[in-house]
Amino acid sequence: xxxxxxxxxxxxxxxxxxxxxxxxxxxxxxxxxxxxxxxxxxxxxxxxxxxxxxxxxxxxxxxxxxxxxxxxxxxxxxxxxxxxxxxxxxxxxxxxxxxxxxxxxxxxxxxxxxxxxxxxxxxxxxxxxxxxxxxxxx
Amino acid sequence: xxxxxxxxxxxxxxxxxxxxxxxxxxxxxxxxxxxxxxxxxxxxxxxxxxxxxxxxxxxxxxxxxxxxxxxxxxxxxxxxxxxxxxxxxxxxxxxxxxxxxxxxxxxxxxxxxxxxxxxxxxxxxxxxxxxxxxxxxxxxxxxxxxxxxxxxxxxxxxxxxxxxxxxxxxxxxxxxxxxxxx
Numbered sequence: 593x594x595x596x597x598x599x600x601x602x603x604x605x606x607x608x609x610x611x612x613x614x615x616x617x618x619x620x621x622x623x624x625x626x627x628x629x630x631x632x633x634x635x636x637x638x639x640x641x642x643x644x645x646x647x648x649x650x651x652x653x654x655x656x657x658x659x660x661x662x663x664x665x666x667x668x669x670x671x672x673x674x675x676x677x678x679x680x681x682x683x684x685x686x687x688x689x690x691x692x693x694x695x696x697x698x699x700x701x702x703x704x705x706x707x708x709x710x711x712x713x714x715x716x717x718x719x720x721x722x723x724x725x726x727x728x729x730x
Numbered sequence: 731x732x733x734x735x736x737x738x739x740x741x742x743x744x745x746x747x748x749x750x751x752x753x754x755x756x757x758x759x760x761x762x763x764x765x766x767x768x769x770x771x772x773x774x775x776x777x778x779x780x781x782x783x784x785x786x787x788x789x790x791x792x793x794x795x796x797x798x799x800x801x802x803x804x805x806x807x808x809x810x811x812x813x814x815x816x817x818x819x820x821x822x823x824x825x826x827x828x829x830x831x832x833x834x835x836x837x838x839x840x841x842x843x844x845x846x847x848x849x850x851x852x853x854x855x856x857x858x859x860x861x862x863x864x865x866x867x868x869x870x871x872x873x874x875x876x877x878x879x880x881x882x883x884x885x886x887x888x889x890x891x892x893x894x895x896x897x898x899x900x901x902x903x904x905x906x907x908x909x910x911x912x
Contacts, residue, residue, distance in 0.1 A: 595904070596897065618908075622904050622908050625907065626907055627872070629849065630903075631873060632850060633762055634765050634854055635851060636771065636854070640761055643750050643754055645779055646782040646783060647749070647750055649783060650746065650786055
């Protein structure tokens with residue numbers, strides 16, 4: 593038998609889940625040994641713990657994307673609020689504008705408290721609550 | 731075990747625990763492929779991680795036209811090959827097969843004498859000397875038990891070429907094994 597025939601014979605025997613036994617044919621025995629060894633994993637293969645590292649990288653990437661998203665949202669909100677304020681001030685008469693300004697100045701502590709509480713809730717929500725959400729987000 | 735479709739839909743819904751299961755299920759396939767292609771232990775882990783991150787990012791594009799293992803092996807093969815090209819500085823790695831036909835015979839240097847003590851070690855060492863295409867088809871066919879058609883899908887080589895490389899790789903290994911066992 594030539595090499596091609598021997599390789600085909602062993603493959604067919606392997607498909608029948610029966611490993612070919614030893615024979616008188618030297619080449620057949622060599623191929624038999626070779627086929628057995630080829631089924632083994634590389635010896636120098638490192639015992640890599642992939643799972644946690646991969647999940648960690650994905651979480652870091654998600655966190656980075658979230659930060660970019662929040663940054664963009666904040667920028668858009670600032671631009672919209674500034675534009676809206678300018679638009680309202682342009683179209684409001686000076687008496688009403690003065691009344692609004694007086695109201696804000698008179699209640700500056702309350703206004704500051706409302707604004708800072710809102711910001712604080714957003715920060716706490718992002719850093720304390722969302723970080724403790726389990727990985728299963730369904 | 732949950733079916734692939736269910737696992738994938740969960741991952742796409744943001745369930746990282748399902749992705750963790752998927753990584754565990756296919757990590758041996760990826761590690762073996764990457765190990766045989768790049769043969770650089772220090773880069774092995776980084777490349778394997780890169781493969782699974784690509785799998786995660788591109789999972790939505792998997793359309794169940796092949797087995798998930800074939801698709802993952804395809805990503806592992808192309809990622810490892812690109813890494814090999816980058817570190818070797820070669821754009822095309824197919825040339826090394828024609829250079830390889832006058833494959834060396836074993837010389838009795840101290841290293842080969844040591845290897846003689848262990849046939850397994852010898853064969854693994856000889857596999858590592860084969861061109862990357864031979865190493866890939868040998869690994870996919872024998873270790874990962876992929877069919878010729880699946881190897882064609884993974885590597886992009888025509889089925890005839892896969893069969894031819896497999897035959898030639900095994901013959902080269904057998905010839906050297908014969909010399910080694912004398």
